[in-house]
Amino acid sequence: MTGTRQLDRMDAVRDLVRANGRRWTVAKGAVVEALLGTDEHLSVQQVHEQIGARFPQIDRSTVHRVLLGLAEEDVVHVLGRQGEARYGMADRPHHHAVCARCGREAEIPAKVIAPALKSAAAATGFTFTAGSITLTGLCESCSAGTG
Template structure:
């Protein structure tokens, strides 16, 4: 399996998420016994439609355009749900959220549970903030082997690499 990189969640940057993508997310949640409520759907729409990772308060500001009474706990609960369902990832270094690069591309009978477990790493540009999700099973395997050798049992691992994206490096 070759590593793949996507600089956007499941859609090209700047492209508004389609209702079909959001419907696939709702169907994925339903197959797992969960519900993508209207609020969760709207938060997912905002994350998927962003061209870079969004923090919770930036999401709250955008959400208030359609839900004046939205409050931080509302956004945090929706984000927690979306992370648990594997539809978005938290980029720890940025304390922000991005859509999963392949969560909505799974066949209906894939059988994966909530929080689709695939290796993911993030490449974060120090200059422009562009964030690319890279899914390289070799990196995950190396981490798992190193943890096992140390007698460590990992719960989850997120690799975040800081540097310059191709555009900034060429400038």
């Protein structure tokens, strides 16, 4: 991602946090920057390791609290993987596929799932809210027996 696009996303996230009546702190900025810098979903430990060199004053428990707060505000979403929560940015609509065997994760663009949600709503009478769907299955490698 280009630096300008990442800064634009950071600004939008900061504005959202403030619009929710929350403070924007150095720790929040560092955590969001770490998550914006990757397409992966990161554990608390991975986020802490990424920000540690630049922000040694931010300890692991602070990273954990920041991530939980950002998840409550729907700024990040949480994926559970083999007992370890992993966090990713929720500022762009998407869903997830997770391999039940190896834990590999892949993002699914929201527009791919939208027709299925529309059909599910018609069939059930439910109105589905924005959020992230996690589909579990086997990745290509595990399906082929090479994973």
